[in-house]
Amino acid sequence: MQVTTLGEALYPSPLRYFVSDSLRLAERIIQRPDEKMTDNIAFELAGPREKLFFDAKNTRAGIVTCGGLSPGLNDVIRSLFLELHHAYGVSHVYGFQGGYRGLDPHLGKEPLLLTPELVDDVHKKGGTFLGTSRGPVDTAVAVQNLIDKQINILFVVGGDGTQRGGYELYKEAKRQNYPLAVVGVPKTIDNDIPFVSQTFGYLTAIEEAAKALDRAHVEARCVNNGISLVKLMGRNAGFIAAGATLASQEVNFILVPEVPFKLEGPNGFLAALKKRIQDRGHALVVVAEGAGQELLQNNTQLKDASGNIILNDIGQYLSTRIKTFFEDEDIPVHLRYMDPSYLIRSTRANAVDSVLCDLFARNAVHAAMAGKTGLIIGKMHDKYIHVPSELLASRKRVMETDGMLWHGVLASTGQPASFY
Amino acid sequence: MQVTTLGEALYPSPLRYFVSDSLRLAERIIQRPDEKMTDNIAFELAGPREKLFFDAKNTRAGIVTCGGLSPGLNDVIRSLFLELHHAYGVSHVYGFQGGYRGLDPHLGKEPLLLTPELVDDVHKKGGTFLGTSRGPVDTAVAVQNLIDKQINILFVVGGDGTQRGGYELYKEAKRQNYPLAVVGVPKTIDNDIPFVSQTFGYLTAIEEAAKALDRAHVEARCVNNGISLVKLMGRNAGFIAAGATLASQEVNFILVPEVPFKLEGPNGFLAALKKRIQDRGHALVVVAEGAGQELLQNNTQLKDASGNIILNDIGQYLSTRIKTFFEDEDIPVHLRYMDPSYLIRSTRANAVDSVLCDLFARNAVHAAMAGKTGLIIGKMHDKYIHVPSELLASRKRVMETDGMLWHGVLASTGQPASFY
């Protein structure tokens, strides 16, 4: 699938390794007998292009980070800047501050002019040194601001909502015939953006979450009938809970959004937990924040500034239900509830995420300098690709419950395939 | 101050380095002009004794761990066993399971007979592999059980309440003329046991808590008007909050049990927090769990199984009050509340705590083998000492608000000396 390119290429690149615009990577690559893959989408490969659209000397770029924290944001900003600055020679790179608000000169602070000194050590800290916020910006105001600042390239680092916003900016600029390359770097600690097999920050989150699970296991194991209940991130997809479970190998029960469950009844979760406590005297339960929403009274669906539905707190709910259940059963338990989410997402990226951030960022710069726009950098089958932004809306990425990861998780926990 | 010794020494020790019973260490060592230190308590020094009371070949020992988790419990058990086994040749060392309950044969599981293989790697895990619980045991039943098992040495690893329990066991055995050495290894992650300048687990807690504070700081700093509120351990004393604050150097406000504070009014905490938000746009607040109890409605003082008063949750209370305050002030803030306590206390000991555990444990064995009883191992002026258990009740150890640690904390945060 080809992304929009702003116009014909103007400048030869100083680089010696190039990726051709004509290469394609298909979404479905597993060959099944007697099947024709007629509706298979194929994507451009990311990488440096031999012909550039923008003249580095006369080009200004901007970077904005939006939404919740994810390990690696500073790595991305830094590598975007360094590739623009050193490899392409773009001298003016601005960091918009405080998320999309920063694109509106009436709301935000002035953008920072980035320098090698300024970004030198930022990758050693969690968070984003540009600041972040939720919520959109007035598209017309933002594009006018970019025009005023002579910025032709905008990197938007953020999740679904952010990338939708980036797509609106691209369309507005196109409407005004202003050559604006909007390139997205997908950010979701939950790892749930379609066409991106692995988003940055996810593996760091697994690492930190697995440590929390190991400790929660210690808490449960050292007391009689100890139950540790840990809530982890994962609004729509249980990737963090599943990955951390597999890494830790200590979890007995895991509840994720992809698998609805019942609490009551002979095959419900509470009966299984009771059996575990009676048999082994301790249990470690992990719940993704988006799990079991169907159990909660959800009359008025509130949304946050990014437009995400505010979830009811399944952690607190489960905690109460477990407590009440064992009181009713007259089985004394020591229940401890832990929510390490903020402490996980604010760490700096680990090594593998740092590498990922670097490559995502450099590929974003390659795409932008070649004049590609209205796209995000994706990753599929271990390759970096160009994903048209409009495609994002068409899919949700969740964990396959008949796939290898979830199967490994079930084997590791020993829990039944469902609580029904 | 001399502890009770069971009787005359019977056996020569195989060791070559000994500490004399006649050495003393005074509590007050700072010399002030024109002051006579007449009421100065002095303690025996801990260490191996040249003459032993127990014959290793015919002696059995027991170990019990009680109360909440603290990093290093497994290190202590392991070094108690190894010193008994290798240095003194005691072949039967039992690990009572599940805290004091384990001393009652009707309630608990059978004690484990410890071996070098069993303890080999336990120090690499958090928690206590013997299990723990809160609450006392029937003194007569427990002593009879020790007599039945021919156990003449009991190591009790635990806090105030546990050591009081140990003292009761010692008195009961004495009443029955059963030679029982009860030696306590003080355990409190809060570091609030008198005559013990540094309990094991405390420095690991500081380490982990400081990491949590650094992350909470990232959370606060990356958003507009971000406030991170972190609750740390510290029921009666603010040592963990203070140590972590000094280590992190990122905290703006710290609230501890030793310094009562007001929320309202021009010199109250909320006004100071508002000023900070208006000036800098972000704030990191640390509160010890025992702080500000006077602010909470506390009509019915509940106690847990160890007899500790169940504290009202100052963290949740503060969280609500801050939220309401800024709503009333019409200042939008992003408040995030974090409670990493369980995740901190369940870690394994760091290196300095491992050293501390080893030395506490070996000194406890030295004391017991020499027939000392009714004591805990203390640490004062960088030396290990024998503290008679009965002395523990006479004092509370809290942070001096006119001392170096709190002064450093105030300098580091820049907060006023009090909110009044």
Place this chain on the structure above:
Amino acid sequence: MQVTTLGEALYPSPLRYFVSDSLRLAERIIQRPDEKMTDNIAFELAGPREKLFFDAKNTRAGIVTCGGLSPGLNDVIRSLFLELHHAYGVSHVYGFQGGYRGLDPHLGKEPLLLTPELVDDVHKKGGTFLGTSRGPVDTAVAVQNLIDKQINILFVVGGDGTQRGGYELYKEAKRQNYPLAVVGVPKTIDNDIPFVSQTFGYLTAIEEAAKALDRAHVEARCVNNGISLVKLMGRNAGFIAAGATLASQEVNFILVPEVPFKLEGPNGFLAALKKRIQDRGHALVVVAEGAGQELLQNNTQLKDASGNIILNDIGQYLSTRIKTFFEDEDIPVHLRYMDPSYLIRSTRANAVDSVLCDLFARNAVHAAMAGKTGLIIGKMHDKYIHVPSELLASRKRVMETDGMLWHGVLASTGQPASFY
């Protein structure tokens, strides 16, 4: 490419998620215009099969770990056992001790009969609790031993040489008409096994190596004309050096086996290092152990017990050459040489490697229980596959110098593409 299957399937599996034998994954998946991929190899997908060859109740399995340490060995052993034991019900799983030596009853210790208790915590430690060694075993003796012990499944965890050895065992058993499933789990911290995009331990190595680089950078930066030279693993491929360089972002020069280099001359490495020192006053140099072998006098090529050529020490050689060079140039430098290889490879697996180990191991069990033999589990395009062992000899996996990773490394270091 299909692997050998021992015979027709006998037993229905208790699992509900299956992978068909007929699915294929092609090696080359990037579509180039006007190109027909006629010689494209395609592989079976790994995963649980609906029909099994072995009857779990009457089947015994063995596990052996060979060669140098890599983080995750214990995770692999543990997950092999747990999948065999819990998912398939194989009750006798033996751990052969001390590498291939352990297969020879005359040389090694008796194999361990694995139990859930024995493997419970092994994944929290580095190394392999079964022990390891280099070098082959007498094939006939080993197969006879397996026959005597009624072992029909053998998992060999190791590198190239180990897998070649496994292939010989498979052929010998076939010659004797003994149904033996030999399934390899590829192990190379260097990440250089063909058809395996990511071997376990590699990402942990990157993580630890990047930490070492950060510290070496501190050493160099704090003194005048400080040069830190760090040797990292990588006999034939520079993946560890490259990955750690990209993760650390502090490296100025990296030397890998894939890119020969000159020391002398105006475009040589030493001239570039001199320029860096004169311009910036400090430098961080990384060298993979297999780099620059062409520079070393290599008259007699010694081999170790695994048949690997013993490399001349490029680290010590470079260290001497740099020292002499700057002495000759009369430029005082502080050169520090560090070789953290042993400290890196002996760590426990990090979270992402733990997940990888678990999935490699479970897929190995699925393959073996279905009667597949003479294969290793591979990973390609983010999918687990079956790779016939005989294919391994046909390829070497090295870093592409015109690919994304090396390009990112060059951009990050700012070094020229080659020293010529």
Place this chain on the structure above:
Amino acid sequence: MQVTTLGEALYPSPLRYFVSDSLRLAERIIQRPDEKMTDNIAFELAGPREKLFFDAKNTRAGIVTCGGLSPGLNDVIRSLFLELHHAYGVSHVYGFQGGYRGLDPHLGKEPLLLTPELVDDVHKKGGTFLGTSRGPVDTAVAVQNLIDKQINILFVVGGDGTQRGGYELYKEAKRQNYPLAVVGVPKTIDNDIPFVSQTFGYLTAIEEAAKALDRAHVEARCVNNGISLVKLMGRNAGFIAAGATLASQEVNFILVPEVPFKLEGPNGFLAALKKRIQDRGHALVVVAEGAGQELLQNNTQLKDASGNIILNDIGQYLSTRIKTFFEDEDIPVHLRYMDPSYLIRSTRANAVDSVLCDLFARNAVHAAMAGKTGLIIGKMHDKYIHVPSELLASRKRVMETDGMLWHGVLASTGQPASFY
């Protein structure tokens, strides 16, 4: 023991907690019967003074860091600056760059004028952002430079040699009647400065060294007859080796400067190592860099720029001797030699060292502002004290071989008290 004070106090402090000049802390505090402590030295206590000598508004201060790296240098610089700046209101604080060289305007770079922004995050990095070097400076030139820059307070952060240098500066200034407060913050990762029970960086070194020992243990244990030999820091004192040994609990043999040893003979080290290998099949040996110097041919004693004798490399020597010994004995062993010193000393301070750095630094500022000079901040009996610089030359601090630490180490390793 009282330190020199520059003159009468001029300005009331804004602080509310003060320490009196008249308080004293004696060196010897253990009371022995029938002993009169007639020659007991007593020290001033550190802390804020009610009366100051310097007027903050008209005072300039300088900071210099010298010698080898130790974790916490940046923490010390930062807290020195913050206490001067925020607590006392000193607006001009200079960081001299590159060690004592930086005091000579002809040799070094210009000093940095420190600001809150500049030091904000420096404590999160290892090393010293001011740079360091070995070797002295021309005293007259340096003092003239301080006079020219109107600097009346100089903090010297460094070891023995550095503090001797600071004492010379103090004497030169006194000779010239220039009121210069020279206050030392003792820095030695080896922990071997007299009157300082614990120097900053030491506990971080223990932490990192213990990790290295755990990994070396894995290396040794996973192969047949594996021997890991680890060299750790410790030129004159074995504190790091001993502390790490006690923390790790995996070491079988430890060799330190305080205990000479023989290699050969029936009671020598090699015979003991052979026995261990024959009995257990693996061994972990730790050697402090200053151990066994008597074994090495030491004809020409070279000194480094700081005047320290360049030690012969006991690590390499032992490695060769062990290898040869087992070859001669015809026992095949796998010997691995590791030297993690640079990787240890360049880490950032851990939490307990960060607290220590903060308190050392603030006490140094208190002393300087009160006009104290020619002293270093010490720590004794858990209290911070003022130690006259001239006293340093009179003592060496080494580990007591009849004390608790070494006794614990021997118990933990199980090695004999000496190899003779």
